[in-house]
Amino acid sequence: MMGTAVWCDRCGQPATKGAHDGCQAARELEPPRFCAHCRRRMKVQVLPAGWSATCVEHGVIQS
Numbered sequence: 001m002m003g004t005a006v007w008c009d010r011c012g013q014p015a016t017k018g019a020h021d022g023c024q025a026a027r028e029l030e031p032p033r034f035c036a037h038c039r040r041r042m043k044v045q046v047l048p049a050g051w052s053a054t055c056v057e058h059g060v061i062q063s
Contacts, residue, residue: 005036005037006036006037006039007034007035007036007037007038007039008020008023008034008036009023009027009032009033009034009035009036010023010026010027010030010032010033010034011023011033011034012033012034012039012041015036031044031046031051031052031053031063032044032053032061033053035055035057035058037055037057037058038055038057038058040055040056040057042054042055042061050062050063051063
């Protein structure tokens with residue numbers, strides 16, 4: 001993917017503002033919900049073998 005994350009991929013808030021400790025802990029167990037580059041809500045599919053998240057602008061991320 002592209003450069004540095006601007007947005008938190010779990011809560012969708014700016015990555016540089018506030019503490020995202022809870023988001024980081026939750027990301028160990030669940031897939032991202034927002035694109036870290038454009039803040040769009042992603043289409044997420046969870047399967048027994050893992051997950052995939054799709055941003056219409058930036059493509060697919062897989063576990």
